[in-house]
Amino acid sequence: MAIPSNATLLSKYLRLDQKNKIQVEYIWIDGYNGIRSKTRTLDLAIGSVTATAVEITVDDIPEWNYDGSSTGQAQGHDADLLLRPVAMFDDPLRPCLSTTKNKLVLCDTYLPDGTPHPTNYRYHCKNTMAAYAHEHPWFGIEQEYMLIDKKIDKPLGWPQHGFPEPQGKYYCGVGATTVFGRDIVEAHYRACLYAGINLSGVNVEVVPGQFEFQVGPCEGICMGDELWVARYLLERVAEDFGIEVTLHPKPVQGDWNGAGCHTNYSTLAMRQDGGLAVMEDAIDRMSLHHFEDLAAYGEDNDLRLTGYHATGHIDAFSYGIANRRASVRIPRHVGKEGKGYMEDRRPASNIDPYRVTAIIVESSLLPISY
Numbered sequence: 422m423a424i425p426s427n428a429t430l431l432s433k434y435l436r437l438d439q440k441n442k443i444q445v446e447y448i449w450i451d452g453y454n455g456i457r458s459k460t461r462t463l464d465l466a467i468g469s470v471t472a473t474a475v476e477i478t479v480d481d482i483p484e485w486n487y488d489g490s491s492t493g494q495a496q497g498h499d500a501d502l503l504l505r506p507v508a509m510f511d512d513p514l515r516p517c518l519s520t521t522k523n524k525l526v527l528c529d530t531y532l533p534d535g536t537p538h539p540t541n542y543r544y545h546c547k548n549t550m551a552a553y554a555h556e557h558p559w560f561g562i563e564q565e566y567m568l569i570d571k572k573i574d575k576p577l578g579w580p581q582h583g584f585p586e587p588q589g590k591y592y593c594g595v596g597a598t599t600v601f602g603r604d605i606v607e608a609h610y611r612a613c614l615y616a617g618i619n620l621s622g623v624n625v626e627v628v629p630g631q632f633e634f635q636v637g638p639c640e641g642i643c644m645g646d647e648l649w650v651a652r653y654l655l656e657r658v659a660e661d662f663g664i665e666v667t668l669h670p671k672p673v674q675g676d677w678n679g680a681g682c683h684t685n686y687s688t689l690a691m692r693q694d695g696g697l698a699v700m701e702d703a704i705d706r707m708s709l710h711h712f713e714d715l716a717a718y719g720e721d722n723d724l725r726l727t728g729y730h731a732t733g734h735i736d737a738f739s740y741g742i743a744n745r746r747a748s749v750r751i752p753r754h755v756g757k758e759g760k761g762y763m764e765d766r767r768p769a770s771n772i773d774p775y776r777v778t779a780i781i782v783e784s785s786l787l788p789i790s791y
């Protein structure tokens with residue numbers, strides 16, 4: 422059971438000045454596709470420059486290490502893994518009195534010999550994005566998730582016994598018998614904007630207790646970076662409220678929608694006149710890799726891709742304009758304008774976005790080999 426924090430008491434301490442120091446939260450991905458973080462103090466007194474005048478960048482943040490045997494990433498005898506800072510955001514969870522801000526620093530992980538850790542999917546993704554940088558790949562990911570009330574081990578707002586009213590009124594709904602947990606959604610939204618994440622919107626989802634936020638458009642490697650930090654903030658905000666977040670793609674069995682990470686995608690050519698034909702060609706290429714690509718599209722995604730509940734069936738690749746039961750959908754307005762972006766609806770809510778964005782670029786842009 423979550424221990425509620427005492428926000429009033431805590432605020433007394435958070436008003437204390439932190440002198441010439443900033444708190445830097447190092448964030449990384451563990452061996453279970455989960456998030457870990459720990460804090461380090463950095464001294465801003467560099468020569469005669471005063472703290473408030475220092476504009477630090479991610480390159481100023483030192484590498485660090487951690488115990489990989491406690492994160493499913495190493496054996497006990499050689500457990501020191503390396504954290505390399507790769508992206509930096511302002512920390513909304515530790516507001517600072519001075520104009521200098523505390524920071525969130527996303528890191529990727531390396532073995533002691535300097536090679537990327539096998540669970541470091543960012544490394545490969547970054548190389549792929551660099552190789553196709555001239556295509557200017559943009560992504561927008563719709564992260565669906567469910568809030569869980571740990572006291573009764575049910576989605577937030579569900580009765581302890583039995584079920585809520587069936588699906589129908591909840592999606593984008595309003596009102597006290599329809600929406601459960603909007604505090605968390607609003608707090609997370611503002612926290613992301615403060616951090617500098619390109620959060621493009623939020624909505625209440627189809628199942629009571631289920632929500633979505635969208636991050637994007639982001640070019641290349643930034644998509645994975647920003648989605649992971651947005652997930653970190655969601656976990657932390659929900660922790661404050663004593664509520665659990667699940668990214669499982671089918672959190673409740675039965676006639677209830679699952680949860681996905683629809684991945685919207687375009688290249689420069691798709692966004693320009695004639696883009697629709699470029700998209701159709703790309704979709705043809707993606708169809709050839711359907712089963713191979715699905716392997717990286719989330720654990721337990723087979724429970725979700727049933728062909729019902731606004732999904733395409735896992736056994737066959739399909740696509741269509743405005744079709745929400747296809748693997749890949751071209752939004753109606755894109756079809757009308759003849760350019761824009763497509764939506765890969767197959768990725769599950771628990772994907773690693775580094776894996777999925779790399780695969781989409783590779784599958785859609787690699788020459789076809791028969």
Ligand code: ADP
Nearest residue numbers: 559560561562621635636637638685686687762
């Ligand atoms: P849906 O209608 O499927 O619910 P959303 O509005 O939730 O769609 O999400 C659409 C996503 O597409 C947003 O994250 C947005 O940033 C992204 N997006 C918009 N234009 C582009 C583009 N040209 N390329 C890639 N992604 C885009």
Ligand code: MN
Nearest residue numbers: 459487488491
């Ligand atoms: Mn220790």
Ligand code: MN
Nearest residue numbers: 563633635683
């Ligand atoms: Mn959406």
Ligand code: MN
Nearest residue numbers: 563565626633
């Ligand atoms: Mn949705």
Ligand code: MN
Nearest residue numbers: 563683764766
């Ligand atoms: Mn969608």
